[in-house]
């Protein structure tokens with residue numbers, strides 16, 4: 001790891017070709033894996049092109065990992081929890097990649113350095129790859145690009161991939177199309193949040209861990225557990241064969257960490273029966289295809305020269321009630337399709 005790090009420092013402009021990156025990734029070179037994720041996250045068309053070549057090559061060779069999403073509000077204890085369960089995972093002889101949301105994004109407080117520091121115990125281990133991911137423009141830090149980063153981590157041979165995301169509505173639906181298992185982290189005493197925005201997040205959770213149930217918080221933790229269990233019973237069933245658990249944890253004392261890992265491995269055992277896991281992954285790919293397609297179309301549309309030309313005029317006509325928003329949109333679509 002140290003040598004590849006130095007390599008990057010000494011040759012900052014070195015631009016390896018697709019072959020080099022792909023074989024690097026497959027040989028477990030983290031520097032190449034990191035580089036490929038950077039390419040994927042880049043907005044530059046030439047990077048995008050290269051990233052997709054790398055990705056397609058990796059797709060054909062990838063082995064599949066246990067894909068786990070860990071979600072919860074900022075400060076719920078996600079990073080600290082990931083570090084604790086990460087150490088357990090590694091102690092079982094498995095390798096782990098963590099795609100952590102960039103905590104310097106608008107929604108959450110903190111900095112990459114602060115967060116990285118909290119995962120320092122993992123960062124120093126050769127069995128772990130920790131990667132803060134840019135959250136550019138996406139709520140909660142998850143974007144369709146997260147899926148591509150997962151695929152690269154699988155090509156690099158990691159047994160487990162954990163994605164850390166901030167639980168905010170829409171991004172959860174997206175993360176649900178990328179991971180197999182979603183663990184929702186909730187603070188003790190936060191049961192009342194379930195009435196409002198957290199409802200949607202609970203619907204996609206495969207289990208819940210109540211965090212920081214140490215010290216003063218241990219008393220109310222039991223009440224919270226009963227509240228969450230009751231709330232889960234009101235939620236639509238996500239997988240018929242799976243019963244969602246509510247577990248009490250503390251990353252500080254290690255309480256419940258083994259139980260959560262057991263719960264996760266139980267889930268995979270259940271989902272592997274009757275091919276449910278593979279079936280679900282195919283559905284996820286289909287859903288991602290259309291998500292990405294919609295995004296691409298939108299981008300193409302708004303950068304089309306005829307649309308750019310006509311947009312201001314049409315907008316003005318709509319604002320002055322000369323034409324309806326419907327006719328305005330239709331005119332723009334016509335402008336877009338005319339020269340295709």
Ligand SMILES: Nc1nc2c(ncn2[C@@H]2O[C@H](COP(=O)(O)OP(=O)(O)O)[C@@H](O)[C@H]2O)c(=O)[nH]1
Nearest residue numbers: 073074075076077078079080081212250251252
């Ligand atoms: N008492 C206690 N504090 C914790 C625990 N886990 C995390 N924290 C603290 O909670 C704060 C937020 O943790 P962090 O992992 O960064 O939360 P994230 O924003 O969800 O990733 C930090 O100050 C942690 O030290 C825990 O199990 N017990």
Ligand SMILES: [Mg+2]
Nearest residue numbers: 078079103115
């Ligand atoms: Mg965090």
